[in-house]
Amino acid sequence: MRYFAELSYLGTRYSGWQSQPEGQGLGIQQVVSEALGTIMRYNMTVTGAGRTDAGVHAEKIFAHFDTGMPIEDPGNLCRRLNSLLPADIAVKRIFPVRDDAHARFSAVMREYKYRINTSKDPFRTDTSYYFYHKLDAAPMNRACAILMEYEDFQCFSKVHTDVKTFICHIEYARWDENPDGSLVFTIAADRFLRNMVRAIVGTMLDIGRGKMPPEKIRDIIESKDRCRSGMSAEARGLTLTDVKYIWDDILP
Structure with missing residues (x-):
């Protein structure tokens, strides 16, 4: 039988979601799989909805795993x-799904938030990026509007990655400014390329600082050249905040 687990984690001390070869850091997938295997008393592997990079967090992510028999009390297992x-890792709930449901491939939308502090705050060190330059959110949001006109985001993808397509359908993208001056970038799409959100944020920080006009992002996207876009923003500011499914298609 197949089950979904809803998890959240602080990714600061991990090498990303994916299990890593020995000596190359600790992946969250490995930690959760080993804990589940200890309880179930046989080797277990959980498959996540996405493979967040080292230092990236998740407020809401799903993973699936298979068992040989029904779990009598999912709440107790949780x-x-x-x-x-x-x-720094929590399981929110565990529930049964159809045998063909897949945490990654059944997902129809993922949402990320990137948080920026414009003043130093030791209580947000691990979950936001301290950026001391003054930022103007208005041109950054104009760049968001241009971003949503496109589907091919090769220019924001890590180079030499094994992907069949660079096409992503962005549902929304925006910058919000909080009363304390901090900013939050929110973006949702059906899929994301490796390093894509951090590269977009790095490019938009250049726009927010006035180093380039928002219209420049059009040239960058159409170039399909990673070297034309900005530096990748630090991992600590990025959080996977939601993963959506068509539940009628995957619940038993």
Whole structure:
């Protein structure tokens, strides 16, 4: 039988979601799989909805795993898992799904937020990027409007990645400014390329600083050249905040 688990984690001390070869850091997938295997008493592997990079966080992500028999009390399994997992990884709930449901391939939308502090705050060090230059959100939002006109985002993809297509359908993208001066970039799409959100943020920071006009992002996208876009923003500011499914298609 197949089950979904809803998780959240602080990615600061991990090498991303994916399990890593020995000596190359600790992946969240490995930690959760080992904890689940300890309880179930056989080797388990959980498959996540996405493969967040090192240092990136998740407020809401789903993973699936298979068992040989039904889980009598998913709530109790959830509590037992949380007692074994470290403080920076939490399981919110576990529930049955159809056998062909897939945490990654059944997802229809993913949402990320990138948080920026414009004043130093030690309580946000791990979950936001301290950017001391003054930023203007208005041209950054004009760049967002241009961004949504396109589907091919090769210019924001990490080079030499094994992907069949650079096409992503962005549902929305915007910058919001909070009363304390901090900014949040929110973007949702059916899929994201590796390093895509951080590269977009890095490019838009150049726009917000006045180093380039918002219209320049059009030239960057059409060039399909990663060297033309901005530096990747630090991982600590990025959080996967939502993953959506058509639940009628995957619930039993």
